[in-house]
Amino acid sequence: MFWCEEVAAKCRGPQIINDSKTPSGRVHVGALRGVLIHDAIFRTLKSKGIEARYLFGVDDYDPLDEIPAGKGAHFEKYLGQPLCNVPAPDGSSASDMAEHYMGEFWGVFEELGVEVERYRMRDIYRSGRFNGAIDTILRKADVVRRIYKEVSNSDRPSTWFPFQTVCEQCGRIGTTEVYAYDGEKVSYRCRPDLVKWAKGCGYEGQVSPFDGRGKLPWKLEWVAKWVTFPVSIEGAGKDHSTKGGSRDVAAACLRAIFEKEPPLNVPYEFFLVGGAKMSSSRGLGASARDMTDLLPPEVLRFLMIRTKPNSPVNFDVHEEGIIKLFNEFDRYQTRVYRDKNATPDEAAVFRLAEREAQGDFFQGNFQLVCALAQMPHLDTAGEMEKRLGRDLSGTERTALERRIRSARLWAESYASEEEKTRLQEKLPARASLLTATQRAFMHQLSVALENAPWGEDALQATVFEVARMTPIEQPVAFKAIYRVLLDKESGPKAGNLFAYLDREFVIRRLRELEFDPEMFWAESAVSDETLRQWMTQQKEKVEGYSHELRSGVSGNYLELTVLMKDGKRHLRRVKLDPTPDVNAVLSTLA
Numbered sequence: 001m002f003w004c005e006e007v008a009a010k011c012r013g014p015q016i017i018n019d020s021k022t023p024s025g026r027v028h029v030g031a032l033r034g035v036l037i038h039d040a041i042f043r044t045l046k047s048k049g050i051e052a053r054y055l056f057g058v059d060d061y062d063p064l065d066e067i068p069a070g071k072g073a074h075f076e077k078y079l080g081q082p083l084c085n086v087p088a089p090d091g092s093s094a095s096d097m098a099e100h101y102m103g104e105f106w107g108v109f110e111e112l113g114v115e116v117e118r119y120r121m122r123d124i125y126r127s128g129r130f131n132g133a134i135d136t137i138l139r140k141a142d143v144v145r146r147i148y149k150e151v152s153n154s155d156r157p158s159t160w161f162p163f164q165t166v167c168e169q170c171g172r173i174g175t176t177e178v179y180a181y182d183g184e185k186v187s188y189r190c191r192p193d194l195v196k197w198a199k200g201c202g203y204e205g206q207v208s209p210f211d212g213r214g215k216l217p218w219k220l221e222w223v224a225k226w227v228t229f230p231v232s233i234e235g236a237g238k239d240h241s242t243k244g245g246s247r248d249v250a251a252a253c254l255r256a257i258f259e260k261e262p263p264l265n266v267p268y269e270f271f272l273v274g275g276a277k278m279s280s281s282r283g284l285g286a287s288a289r290d291m292t293d294l295l296p297p298e299v300l301r302f303l304m305i306r307t308k309p310n311s312p313v314n315f316d317v318h319e320e321g322i323i324k325l326f327n328e329f330d331r332y333q334t335r336v337y338r339d340k341n342a343t344p345d346e347a348a349v350f351r352l353a354e355r356e357a358q359g360d361f362f363q364g365n366f367q368l369v370c371a372l373a374q375m376p377h378l379d380t381a382g383e384m385e386k387r388l389g390r391d392l393s394g395t396e397r398t399a400l401e402r403r404i405r406s407a408r409l410w411a412e413s414y415a416s417e418e419e420k421t422r423l424q425e426k427l428p429a430r431a432s433l434l435t436a437t438q439r440a441f442m443h444q445l446s447v448a449l450e451n452a453p454w455g456e457d458a459l460q461a462t463v464f465e466v467a468r469m470t471p472i473e474q475p476v477a478f479k480a481i482y483r484v485l486l487d488k489e490s491g492p493k494a495g496n497l498f499a500y501l502d503r504e505f506v507i508r509r510l511r512e513l514e515f516d517p518e519m520f521w522a523e524s525a526v527s528d529e530t531l532r533q534w535m536t537q538q539k540e541k542v543e544g545y546s547h548e549l550r551s552g553v554s555g556n557y558l559e560l561t562v563l564m565k566d567g568k569r570h571l572r573r574v575k576l577d578p579t580p581d582v583n584a585v586l587s588t589l590a
């Protein structure tokens with residue numbers, strides 16, 4: 001059972017799902033893990049006819065405790081103030097810092113097809129919706145202190161109350177400490193030394209804790225949300241879900257103070273890029289906006305949802321990693337819609353990855369699209385239509401355009417110089433390092449391509465046929481092709497690549513490197529014992545064989561052409577040393 005189905009199986013009656021984000025900088029892509037996990041649960045519940053709502057909050061009453069990367073000059077003086085009270089960066093049209101950074105994140109929601117009911121904590125507090133929960137929690141401050149000690153071994157003095165006011169003098173909330181509550185007002189001080197990242201002004205006073213004059217610590221804010229909204233499902237990241245962690249503290253407070261059970265937790269691991277956890281405040285890793293620009297919505301959703309929440313998602317943005325991701329997505333689509341042999345889990349993953357079901361349609365292979373998109377002389381979409389022999393449908397064209405954008409952005413912003421694909425106008429210097437066998441293979445391939453049908457499958461089959469008849473190992477053969485055309489060791493399927501290039505250009509390039517025939521024979525020859533072992537292994541597949549003797553200055557070679565029952569041919573070459581005793585070799589194959 002797919003993980004979403006397991007969650008849905010635990011639900012009875014209407015459900016309220018909640019998630020939230022503190023907009024202290026550009027929201028990093030790791031935050032999307034929780035967003036899309038909750039979205040997958042929401043969609044699964046609705047598909048089963050279970051009434052559900054998905055709430056998403058902006059924790060904009062949190063204090064500014066870290067400065068977004070590169071923004072120190074603007075934000076430093078506001079450290080400790082509620083995010084919603086901090087002015088937006090220069091040039092922004094947003095009303096404040098929180099709105100500035102959340103605006104970009106909301107745009108990501110829309111592109112990914114995530115539909116939520118938005119709320120802002122400034123509005124929740126200022127409207128008085130939390131007044132009842134605040135009063136109850138402050139009256140039970142001794143219970144909170146006891147739970148902190150029992151659950152997380154965190155000591156709080158008897159004068160500590162779980163609330164922070166907005167200082168009436170300096171406007172900071174992160175530097176205030178409440179030490180008394182009389183049922184109407186809290187007594188507080190704004191301490192210069194309470195935290196390391198902001199300095200309080202030293203003011204002391206009394207103020208009502210209600211209607212937005214302060215906020216609960218976030219562990220207790222969780223509790224207030226669960227009671228007030230009320231929440232029935234809310235996952236939490238690995239760092240919050242450890243034993244004795246913040247989730248355990250909040251759950252224990254909910255039970256002890258309000259005598260209610262906590263929402264269903266779906267603990268989830270981090271999203272990593274190249275093995276590194278993201279941090280928006282330190283500018284590490286990709287932002288959610290950057291990753292949404294890079295990957296089409298359905299591919300990004302697929303990346304986040306297919307892995308069980310309690311396992312980390314590690315995305316490798318290098319060439320091998322991004323190609324693997326697109327190829328896996330395409331395999332799922334084929335299994336779900338074309339072959340109709342997907343497992344229930346695969347079908348569930350793909351259904352939740354799609355913004356909306358679109359069925360089976362042509363998807364341009366990403367590795368090929370990536371190569372073509374980097375060749376400015378080609379109209380990638382037009383070339384795809386030529387090879388298909390028809391116009392792309394609206395769905396197909398939209399999907400292809402997304403992949404072209406992804407390919408170009410990846411090449412411009414993420415690819416190393418070695419990973420970039422550029423059709424070489426001249427034979428690359430590194431082609432001189434190719435072996436005699438690789439050079440001979442390319443010459444033989446150039447001859448075969450003179451009359452080969454110029455289509456992807458036929459060209460790919462020709463490459464394999466020539467490799468078998470050289471003989472040369474297939475990976476080594478393909479490396480030679482990529483080296484002379486792209487100056488790389490890897491690339492899209494050679495047949496696919498050839499199909500988009502001029503026949504005469506390809507043939508001419510494959511013939512540019514000269515080779516020494518006798519060096520090639522010597523390099524590609526095997527011992528008669530190796531030949532005998534291979535023939536023994538292939539015995540049941542062999543239809544028959546013929547042979548030919550080649551003589552040169554360095555010696556004599558027997559070439560055995562083996563016809564297989566599937567119609568494929570293989571060539572094996574043996575050096576006859578010191579005398580050309582053909583019969584002696586052939587007799588061992590009987």
